[in-house]
Amino acid sequence: MPSAAALTPDISMRYRQLGRTGLRVSEIGFGSWAIGGPFEIAGVPLGWSNTSDDDSLAAIRRARDLGVNFFDTSDIYGLGRSESLLGIVLSRNREKVVLSTKVGNTRTSSGEFKKDFSKKHIFYAIDGSLKRLRTDYVDLYQLHNPTIADLEKGEIQEAMEQLQEWGKIRFWGVAVTTPQDGVEVLRRDWGYTLQVLYNVLNQQPAEHLFPLAKAKGCGIIVRVPLASGLLSGKYTAETNFGTNDVRQNFLTPRRLADAMEKIAEVKGIVSGVTKSLAEASLKFCLADDVVSTVIPGARNARQVEGNVAASGEPLPEEVVAKLREKLGGYNFYLRNSIRV
Secondary structure: OOOOHHHOOOOOOOEEEOOOOOOEEEOEOEEOOHHHOOOEEOOEEOOOOOOOHHHHHHHHHHHHHOOOOEEEOOOOHHHHHHHHHHHHHHHHHHHHOEEEEEEOEEEOOOOOEEEOOOHHHHHHHHHHHHHHHOOOOEEEEEEEOOOHHHHHOOHHHHHHHHHHHHOOEEEEEEEOOOHHHHHHHHHOOOOOEEEEEOEOOEOHHHOOHHHHHHHHOOEEEEEOOOHHHHHHOOOOOOOOOOOOOHHHHOOOHHHHHHHHHHHHHHHHHHOOOOOOHHHHHHHHHHOOOOEEEEOOEOOOHHHHHHHHOOOOOOOOHHHHHHHHHHHOOOOHHHHOOOOO
């Protein structure tokens, strides 16, 4: 029987510098929100539809075997389930991977959602994350969508510096909800990395944020590169997401219909250039060299292989230019005030 690697001989992972951290990360990372499975807080679904732990574990193993070394998660994904699954697989070869998790979103004892960026909570949360990840340190600890007001308090920076001194984290960064927040974070030199929503349908970060990040030497982590699955090519305007799927909160029929018109344009531009719409979409995100890694989600090994296939040969410059020309001003998430 041929080896697993032999089944995908055309896959060859490339690596990039994560800003000024000195870390080398796979340009295709592993986003771990989906493997956290369905969960809700105060009756609002915040996870993805039903997932199999066996499939999730197989996906993590396949990603590792195909050269993915950057794994991104959060303590809120599946209320810790995502971190625990990563810990089962990645703790065995801890030194070969770059582990990143996030802090700041939590569920209170009364079952309500709460943002908490206090030093007390950060110190408490890191120990829980380390336990679930089965490690004594994380390479990157990210603040999970704080406001500028949260960051201005100074308590966060003190907490992160203390965690670095204790050896519980190597570097810290900020995940932001809007490009404007990202620009402000960069101007104030908060953290080492910035995680932003960026994809073919939402290109605004490339306008001001990316040039500033490059000048500052800040590592850019691109989340939602497949637009919550819209750029996977699997969905239509008639798609209905399950009642336990977070996407039902924001991918309404009207918004789906609007997005599908633009996706048809994308398909027309990339047709025949790559094997799939998803592959072209990931390559588009990697076309800007300020991007250190993209973190598409994957719930099984097959999805991992599809994601990893985007590493290597870049999207032709003329295709990138046309996607920017035709869709650069669309910004699906911003126009609909969607924050994920």
